[in-house]
Amino acid sequence: KVNAYEICNEPNVYGFWNSSPPDPARFSEMLCIANARIKVVDPDAIVISGGLAPVGRIEGTYNGLEGHNFYTMDERTYLAAMLDNGAGACLDGFGYHPYGFAYPPETNPDAVSNGFAFRGAEKMHDILVTKGYADMPIWATEFNWLRRAMDDGFYCDDDYEYSQYFKWQEVSAQTQADYLVRALQYADDNWPWMHDMFVWNLDWHNYKPEFPCLHSRYY
Numbered sequence: 220k221v222n223a224y225e226i227c228n229e230p231n232v233y234g235f236w237n238s239s240p241p242d243p244a245r246f247s248e249m250l251c252i253a254n255a256r257i258k259v260v261d262p263d264a265i266v267i268s269g270g271l272a273p274v275g276r277i278e279g280t281y282n283g284l285e286g287h288n289f290y291t292m293d294e295r296t297y298l299a300a301m302l303d304n305g306a307g308a309c310l311d312g313f314g315y316h317p318y319g320f321a322y323p324p325e326t327n328p329d330a331v332s333n334g335f336a337f338r339g340a341e342k343m344h345d346i347l348v349t350k351g352y353a354d355m356p357i358w359a360t361e362f363n364w365l366r367r368a369m370d371d372g373f374y375c376d377d378d379y380e381y382s383q384y385f386k387w388q389e390v391s392a393q394t395q396a397d398y399l400v401r402a403l404q405y406a407d408d409n410w411p412w413m414h415d416m417f418v419w420n421l422d423w424h425n426y427k428p429e430f431p432c433l434h435s436r437y438y
Contacts, residue, residue, distance in 0.1 A: 221261075223415075225314055225360055226253045227269030231297040233290040235272075240281060241292040243300035250301075251309035268306065270314035270360035271297060271343075275333030298343055302350040312414060313352075315343050316361040321388045324402035337362065337402050344412055357412055361419035362402065363438040364388070366395045368431070375432035385434040 229235040230246045246269075254266045271294040279288040284300060286293030298313070317340040320331075328334035328342060340357060347355045367389035368375045375381040390398065399418060406413045423435050 221264070223265035223267055223312075223358075224253070224257055225267045225269055225358075226250055228360075229272040229316065230269050231274065231292045231294055232272050235269075240289050241287065241297065242282075243284070243292070243297050243306075244304045247301050247304035247306035247309070250306050254309040265311045266309070267312040267314045267358050267360065268301070268310055270316045270358070272316055273318055273320075273335060273339050275335060295342060295346060298346050299350065302346070302352065307347075307350065307352045307355065310355065312356040312358045313343070313347060314358050314360045315340055316419075317359050318362055319364045319398055319402065321390070324398050324405050337398075337405075340410070340413065344410075347412075353412075355412070356414040357410075358414050359406075359416040361417060363419050364390050364395045364398050365434065366390065366392050366437045368437055371431070371437075373431040378432035381432040381434055 226249065227235070227246065231241045233240065236242065250266070250268055257264050257266055273294055274291045275293070277286045277288050277291055277293040281287040281289045284292065284296065286296035294315070317337050319337040320335040322331055322336050324337040326336040326338060328336040328339045334342060340359065344357060347353065347357075365385060365388040368381070370392050375386065403416065406416060419438050420435070423438070426436055427433055
């Protein structure tokens with residue numbers, strides 16, 4: 220009944236890596252162990268790496284890893300480190316989260332700060348190609364745009380986390396719908412290496428109603 224397994228989620232972020240500094244070498248080891256155990260039970264199963272979070276160009280070096288500030292690691296350097304540590308041989312697909320942030324899906328990631336654009340997936344594909352994995356499919360295990368909270372009557376400018384990190388990404392409900400359609404069309408037309416794409420999320424609209432400014436409610 221299960222034909223694909225995603226191993227972990229956003230491991231390049233401290234909070235999703237057991238509240239520890241991201242570690243691409245350890246994650247690669249984990250992927251290879253998981254792959255081996257899954258394939259013993261179901262040789263036809265598809266194993267996907269946990270979707271990396273698009274965190275931008277992180278400054279600093281931690282534990283010999285560039286683009287690492289202890290809490291977060293640049294998704295591009297993280298992928299390169301994964302492949303350098305053997306993860307490519309243990310995967311049927313690479314997981315990534317190409318969120319669109321504040322920009323239309325056709326936006327060139329080189330034209331916006333930190334490459335925060337849906338087409339940031341192209342940068343990840345380029346790394347796969349450079350490292351010898353041109354045929355590795357990418358799975359968009361999360362993507363979307365942030366519908367503005369005010370559309371539901373919630374004023375979130377006074378909520379520190381929302382206003383600091385998420386308000387700049389807001390789009391109207393209609394724009395969100397338009398961008399999703401255009402994103403899927405863009406991928407169909409331009410990305411033969413993109414496989415399954417998961418819109419995040421369809422069922423969190425009323426998640427934790429006591430926190431109306433929780434950003435997760437609006438994707």
